[in-house]
Amino acid sequence: MRCPAVLFLWISGSPGRLGLHIGLKSIDSHMLVQQNCVMVKKVAFASLFTLAIALLCAGVNAQQFPIMDRIADKVIQKYQTSTCEQLWQERAQKGKAPKPQMEQEALQMLKSDPQMRAAFINKVAAPIANKMFDCGMIP
Numbered sequence: 001m002r003c004p005a006v007l008f009l010w011i012s013g014s015p016g017r018l019g020l021h022i023g024l025k026s027i028d029s030h031m032l033v034q035q036n037c038v039m040v041k042k043v044a045f046a047s048l049f050t051l052a053i054a055l056l057c058a059g060v061n062a063q064q065f066p067i068m069d070r071i072a073d074k075v076i077q078k079y080q081t082s083t084c085e086q087l088w089q090e091r092a093q094k095g096k097a098p099k100p101q102m103e104q105e106a107l108q109m110l111k112s113d114p115q116m117r118a119a120f121i122n123k124v125a126a127p128i129a130n131k132m133f134d135c136g137m138i139p
Contacts, residue, residue, distance in 0.1 A: 065116050071106050072123040079128050084135035091137070 077088070099107075110117045132138045 005123070031076070037105050065119055068110070068120050072120050075124050076127045080129040087135055087137065108131075 082090075110120055129138065
């Protein structure tokens with residue numbers, strides 16, 4: 001990899017009028033070119049390493065609660081496919097009918113595991129809030 005130029009900074013002028021200048025200058029010195037190339041390679045490697053770690057962490061988090069992910073996906077799908085009228089009717093009926101056994105178990109699971117609950121809320125909050133906003137259910 002050849003690095004033909006270097007970004008540099010210099011101050012010039014008389015004592016009463018100093019100026020700050022930034023420029024790009026071709027470097028003749030082989031040593032400075034090598035140092036610049038090494039630094040560019042190190043920054044590129046560090047960036048790729050950081051990206052790999054971030055992707056790995058995202059993959060681990062996605063697989064940490066597979067059951068919760070499926071439940072969250074169903075909740076999101078329900079809100080995305082329901083009409084505003086259906087959501088308003090469901091809200092009016094809330095508390096009148098008993099919850100299905102699977103829903104009660106899912107709620108208990110979320111109540112007992114704070115990390116799972118946080119992951120669930122992080123996943124479903126935006127889609128639910130957007131739909132509720134669109135339907136006039138929240139200001």
